[in-house]
Amino acid sequence: AINTASIQLIPATAVGLLAVKGAKNPTAIVGTAFLATVCAQIVGLTAVKTLQKLPIFRPRPEDAIPDGTQTPLTKTSTAEKVEQQIAPAAPLTPIAITVLTAFLLFFVWLLVAMSFPDLGIGPKPSADTMNASPFSRIVNAISLLAIPFFLSFFPLYAFLRRIKVYEEFVDGAKEGFQVAVRIIPYLVTILAAVAMFRAAHGIELIAIGLKPVLSAINFPPELLSLGFMRPLSGSGSLALLSDVINHYGPDHIFSQMAATMYGSTETTFYVVAVYFGAVGIKRTRHAIAAGLLADAAGIIASVIICRLVLASP
Numbered sequence: 367a368i369n370t371a372s373i374q375l376i377p378a379t380a381v382g383l384l385a386v387k388g389a390k391n392p393t394a395i396v397g398t399a400f401l402a403t404v405c406a407q408i409v410g411l412t413a414v415k416t417l418q419k420l421p422i423f424r425p426r427p428e429d430a431i432p433d434g435t436q437t438p439l440t441k442t443s444t445a446e447k448v449e450q451q452i453a454p455a456a457p458l459t460p461i462a463i464t465v466l467t468a469f470l471l472f473f474v475w476l477l478v479a480m481s482f483p484d485l486g487i488g489p490k491p492s493a494d495t496m497n498a499s500p501f502s503r504i505v506n507a508i509s510l511l512a513i514p515f516f517l518s519f520f521p522l523y524a525f526l527r528r529i530k531v532y533e534e535f536v537d538g539a540k541e542g543f544q545v546a547v548r549i550i551p552y553l554v555t556i557l558a559a560v561a562m563f564r565a566a567h568g569i570e571l572i573a574i575g576l577k578p579v580l581s582a583i584n585f586p587p588e589l590l591s592l593g594f595m596r597p598l599s600g601s602g603s604l605a606l607l608s609d610v611i612n613h614y615g616p617d618h619i620f621s622q623m624a625a626t627m628y629g630s631t632e633t634t635f636y637v638v639a640v641y642f643g644a645v646g647i648k649r650t651r652h653a654i655a656a657g658l659l660a661d662a663a664g665i666i667a668s669v670i671i672c673r674l675v676l677a678s679p
Contacts, residue, residue: 375400375512375516376396376512376513376516377395377399377626377628377629377630379628380395380625380626380629381393381396381625381629383604383607383608383611383625384616384621384625387611387612387616389617389621390616390617391509391617392616393512393513394506394622395509395622395625395626395629396508396509396510396512396513397505397507397508397509397675398505398509398630398668398671398672398675398676399625399626399629399668400508400512401505401508401667401671402627402629402630402664402667402671403629403630403664405663405664405667406630406631406660406661406663406664406667408663409659409660409662409663410656410657410659410663413652413656413659413660414652417652417655417656418651418652420652423651423655425651455527455528455529456527456529457527458526462526465522465526466522466526469518469519473511473515475487476507476511477507477508477511480503480507480511481500481503481504481507482500482503483503501675502674502675505671505675506675555639563598570591573587573590573591573594576590577590585666585669586623586669588610588620589610589620589624589627589669592606592607592610592624592627592628593627593665596627596628596631596632596633596661596665597631597632597634597635597636597657597658597661598635598636599633599636600633600636603633604628606624607624610624611624619672619673619676622672622676623669626668626671626672627664627665627668627669631664631665631668632657632661634654634657634658634660635654637657638650638653638654638657
């Protein structure tokens, strides 16, 4: 559930798709997706803490994995274990802490200057910026600063701690390939199940039944299929996102909502089926329920935040 409700720092796939489709400002959803995932994480973690106390989700004796048992993802040779050991990073020196503090203060100054132009500490803002609400200006500032911040912060932090970034990246890629090979059987199973569900028009039938309710709460029915597909399949939801952008245009509010929804939610059933199956966990307990609640919170938050921040064309 924590994986499902993790904070999305940069929704690269959605941003890239908007950019390819010709959006004027494809990174505008960075801030909205960040806030939506914060909402999803809060709901997900709260759901985990609440649901795990219910009798139906409490662990049973048969759920425990015996000591020494190796699951498909833990079967590693001694040589591989030695190779995967990571050398401890150097501690931050006072000079490094000073550099990081100055770096963070610089970006905080940029955020304040862009969010509150009335203070007069930054460049002269445009008329559209002055007319926007403070909340909208903060979200837009986050969208503009997020990518340069993360692209510069992590290399700087690694350099100050004397971490060999390239070597760590290669080791991670190698481990990721090994994991990918081991989860292929579970991946094929869940993708086949999702394809059968889509072919049977199950999502369309659910969307038709809920359309009156969603219209009453001002939730765009056009995005309902994406909301239902997202917990099931990443490729399927990406195809639906592309359809929405092609139909309404990359700068339409529905396209921005759909991109935010895609960037702020997770493929819950995919994660549970593939990764839980790969490590031999048969009883998922409260993981699916908490993950779906987090996804629902991210979807609802995406619509609300986009309506507050992004103007309808």
